[in-house]
Amino acid sequence: MNASLSTVPAFEHLSSIPLYVPGKPIQEVQRELGLTRIVKLASNENPWGPTEAVKARVAAVISGSEYEGLGLYPVSDGYYLRKRIAERKAVSLDRVILGNGSSEILEMVAKAAFLEGGSAVIPKHSFAIYGIATQTAGGRVIESKASATELDADDILRSVAADTRLVYLGHPNNPTGLRLERAAVERLVRSLREDIVLVVDQAYAEYEDPADYPDTASYLDERPNLLVLHTFSKIHALAAMRIGYGLGSKELMGFLERVRSPFNTNHLAQVAAEVAVQDVAFETYSRQKNTEARAAFLVEAGKHRCQLTGTGGNFVLMETAFPAADLFNELLQRGVIVRPMQAYELPNHIRITLGKPEEMRAFWNAAGPLLDGGC
Numbered sequence: 001m002n003a004s005l006s007t008v009p010a011f012e013h014l015s016s017i018p019l020y021v022p023g024k025p026i027q028e029v030q031r032e033l034g035l036t037r038i039v040k041l042a043s044n045e046n047p048w049g050p051t052e053a054v055k056a057r058v059a060a061v062i063s064g065s066e067y068e069g070l071g072l073y074p075v076s077d078g079y080y081l082r083k084r085i086a087e088r089k090a091v092s093l094d095r096v097i098l099g100n101g102s103s104e105i106l107e108m109v110a111k112a113a114f115l116e117g118g119s120a121v122i123p124k125h126s127f128a129i130y131g132i133a134t135q136t137a138g139g140r141v142i143e144s145k146a147s148a149t150e151l152d153a154d155d156i157l158r159s160v161a162a163d164t165r166l167v168y169l170g171h172p173n174n175p176t177g178l179r180l181e182r183a184a185v186e187r188l189v190r191s192l193r194e195d196i197v198l199v200v201d202q203a204y205a206e207y208e209d210p211a212d213y214p215d216t217a218s219y220l221d222e223r224p225n226l227l228v229l230h231t232f233s234k235i236h237a238l239a240a241m242r243i244g245y246g247l248g249s250k251e252l253m254g255f256l257e258r259v260r261s262p263f264n265t266n267h268l269a270q271v272a273a274e275v276a277v278q279d280v281a282f283e284t285y286s287r288q289k290n291t292e293a294r295a296a297f298l299v300e301a302g303k304h305r306c307q308l309t310g311t312g313g314n315f316v317l318m319e320t321a322f323p324a325a326d327l328f329n330e331l332l333q334r335g336v337i338v339r340p341m342q343a344y345e346l347p348n349h350i351r352i353t354l355g356k357p358e359e360m361r362a363f364w365n366a367a368g369p370l371l372d373g374g375c
């Protein structure tokens with residue numbers, strides 16, 4: 001039988017769904033281009049960790065003990081990590097759920113919501129997984145208005161349809177680095193129809209100044225249909241471990257529990273995150289380093305008359321007067337991996353993760369001569 005599987009009813013609805021394209025791994029660039037010195041500034045990882053304490057805890061598990069060798073299943077619901085997260089976030093344990101990365105929780109909530117169809121409102125230029133999770137679960141995407149320089153809470157509210165089940169908001173948003181002012185956050189939380197689940201993805205929230213960041217977790221008691229997501233992949237520097245968490249009402253968590261795969265987070269990830277979530281000093285240090293890297297980047301970008309948008313996250317979004325894919329390819333040849341943004345309908349933007357000073361020097365050494373005529 002030679003028939004294409006794209007016409008098989010089991011799969012045909014998937015053909016039009018975009019594939020997620022991750023940042024290029026270092027090993028792939030080594031393999032493809034034969035380069036040895038490579039700097040990766042493509043996936044918004046934190047170069048300053050993980051800490052020695054996290055590594056020691058993981059090493060202890062690998063060495064094995066009566067209760068936690070690699071041969072044993074992990075605690076399925078991650079009780080001990082959830083307990084630590086609950087303490088840190090001052091919520092009860094039954095309001096915390098874990099995912100294999102926060103991406104998995106984005107998928108869980110979509111799987112729960114779109115069992116019988118429906119739509120999700122997603123601002124333009126949002127993290128790709130919101131749309132992919134919606135569509136692969138059988139939902140329809142309604143794109144609300146947003147640009148590289150503006151997020152619009154009122155347009156999110158206006159875009160809601162009768163069959164809308166979820167609204168996703170990246171806060172701050174990847175790749176634009178934008179977030180809403182507190183008043184707009186409140187409008188959204190309080191005016192959105194009560195039967196719609198508001199999913200606020202706070203993957204980069206820890207990079208914000210805690211004094212003026214409108215953390216939507218503060219509305220959890222007000223809105224039972226609110227899901228606030230965090231990840232250990234960014235400021236906690238555990239991207240390889242694949243672990244994230246969601247905060248919500250006890251009832252909402254109960255529904256997500258029904259679509260969660262048993263043992264969805266592994267034991268090494270759980271213990272690493274247990275140590276990481278308690279380490280406020282490392283978070284503060286990483287935020288400070290990120291602020292310094294952003295300030296230094298702005299100075300260099302100014303020399304080349306390059307425009308940056310947004311201020312959030314551990315990355316910058318830079319506009320180019322020419323297709324950014326060209327710059328991406330030139331940089332790749334020079335051993336610097338960044339992220340072109342065509343897939344986000346931003347063909348003249350590249351996103352650059354803020355790395356260590358030596359990594360940023362490598363970026364400007366490669367990019368500087370290419371941008372001599374301006375961005």
Ligand SMILES: Cc1ncc(COP(=O)(O)O)c(C=O)c1O
Pocket residue numbers: 043044100101102103104127170173174201203204230231232233239242243244
């Ligand atoms: C906005 C946003 N949300 C979620 C994630 C996914 O994080 P995780 O590694 O926890 O799946 C990312 C990763 O880049 C992100 O940018």
